[in-house]
Amino acid sequence: MENVIVVILVIMAGVWSGDWKVNLKNQCAIRGTSVVMSCTYDYPYRYSIRSVQWLKRVQDSGNWIDMPVDEISSDPDHFQYLGNKRRNCTMRINAVQNADAGGYLFRFKTTRYYYMTWTSKINAYLSITELTAVVKPASVTEGEEVHLSCEWNCASSHPSVVWFRDEQPIRNSVFHATVKDAGRFSCAAQGSEASRSAPVALNVQYRPKEVTLSLSPSAIIRGSSVDFTCSSDANPVVTQSGYSVYKDGQLTSTGQKHTIANIQPADSGQYYCQAQNGISVSKSPEVNLDVKYLPVNVSVSMDPVNEGGSVNLTCSSDANPEAHTFTWYWRAAAPESSSVLLEASGQVLSLSPVQESQPGLYLCQAGNTLGGNNSTELLLEMKMSLTELNNLYLPVMAGVGVTLLLAPLVALLWCWNKKQADKQTVIKSRLSRRGSSSSAIEMQNNALYDNPRVFSPSLPPPETAQEIPHYTAKPHHTGPQVQNNALYDNPRVFSPSLPPPETAQEIPHYTAKPHHTGPQGEEEAIIYSSVMIKPRNKASPKHHTSNSQALQDNRPNSGDTDVIYSNVAQFS
DSSP: OHHHHHHHHHHHHHHHOOOOEEEEOOEEEETTSOEEEOEEEEOOTTOEEEEEEEEEEEEETTEEEEEEGGGTOSOTTTEEEOOOSSSBOOEEESSOOGGGOEEEEEEEEEESSSOEEEEOSSOEEEEEEOOEEEEESSEEETTOEEEEEEEOSOTTOOOOEEEEETTEEESOSEEEOOGGGOEEEEEEETTOTTSBOBOEEEEEEEEEEEEEEEEESSSOBTTOOEEEEEEEEEESOOOGGGEEEEETTEEEEESSEEEESSOOGGGOEEEEEEEEOSSOEEEOOOEEEOOBEEEEEEEEEEOOOOTTSOEEEEEEEEEESOOOEEEEEEEOSSTTOOOEEEEEESSEEEESSOOTTOOEEEEEEEEETTEEEEOOOEEEOOOOOHHHHHHHHHHHHHHHHHHHHHHHHHHHHHHHHHHHHHHHHHHHHHHHHOOTTSOHHHHHHSOEEOOOOOOOTTSOOOSSGGGSOOOOOOOOOOSSSOOSOEEEEOOEEEOTTSOOOSSGGGOSOOBOOOOOOSOTTOOOOEEEEOOEEOOOOOSOOOOOOHHHHHHHHTOOOTTOOOEEOOEEOOOO
16 A cells, blocks of 8 residues: 555655746758757746747857847747747748748746746757758760769758759759750759759860851952951860861861961862860851852854854853843944944844844953953955855856866977977087088088179179079988088189189188087087188189089179178978
């Protein structure tokens, strides 16, 4: 019985008796989250709780004071009491900020016999931590895998984490990096997205992309200055030396910019830019450089003349854009003439048929949107048609043909005549070479006599030509060969009383000139010529016979003073 009574008394004493105490725990919280400050307290049973209060130790003017939490924040819901007036004194701090860190106290007041206030003897310290975003690896090449993690230094907190890239939420914390994944990543506790970690950059390296080549100005005219500019999107960025400009596949220059000060048509072509950044090489799309220029090398050409006398003149040029306007001018061939604008347009000027007034100098002006230039002048002349030429040259050609046919006959005839003349010349030359060795017998066989007589001035002249005793005998050729030909020319001047010489030997002077021209087998022909002049002999004339007698018979009367005898003989 005694044992039972003792137990009851102990239980009753624990209920009705109490101790003044407050139990607090240190807490940590992630900035932006909510934290519960756990707290229990106790007091004797005969007291009742009048009020409870949380305090925060702050420093004011260099002194530490305990300030009620409801006086610290302007937000009435920032500190929220969750306990009661019987042993539970828990408090929750919402959206914890760095300013909330520090020591906290709990205080309560009781009533019964007198007011009594009890404050916890120790502080409950609240520490605030930040979330830390981690990107592994922080720099990757496009296509590599990336891991995201969010870390904090508070073991009591286990929040769910959400991720943001450049302030935009993302779902996955593990992914293969692309160009779009490059950026700044941050994490936050779910439900407290407003409080995020400090951002961490992810560097995604990639080859040059969107490489472009731009030209300035856009309209390129011959002689102007043109600037080439390369650009690209790359990580790492392409340096100046990483750019190159190519024309038609051939390197033109290096560097991000290139300038052609005096652009020419030869500079036209396909250009592109190549960019490299150590990861890869990329090139831009090709850009067509088209240099515009005025028409040059303007010329006029003439097509072959068509049947019927029509002529086409064509104007051609080198231009960009191509010439689309053509103007024709004409002027006469005279230097002082002026040009006349023709009422014709188009690249081809047709003259059908050509009129007599149309020949002259023609000029073409070719033009495009940039302007125009003139050609050199083309001379158009009138010429005979093929039919007219045939009518003109047909008689001439016929005459030439006849001449060509007769020329051999004329040549043969001329050669034959020349041969005969040469033959006569040979004969005469040979006769001239013969001397006095020719006999009188040969002279008698065939003789030519030419006997003029010259009478004294005292004698009357002959009344007629027949009075002059002149004899001519021509030899008669009977064979193919001429034998023993001799020509004697023997005049003697003497008194009429003297007889003529009987033979040639009486002539004291002979001249013989041989000439060999005939072929072998022909005998020489010799011409003899002798002249004797004697004074008249008063003696009685001596009578002779034969030829001398004939000469005597033909003498004039005794009144003659001088006589000339000429005897010529030719033998064959």
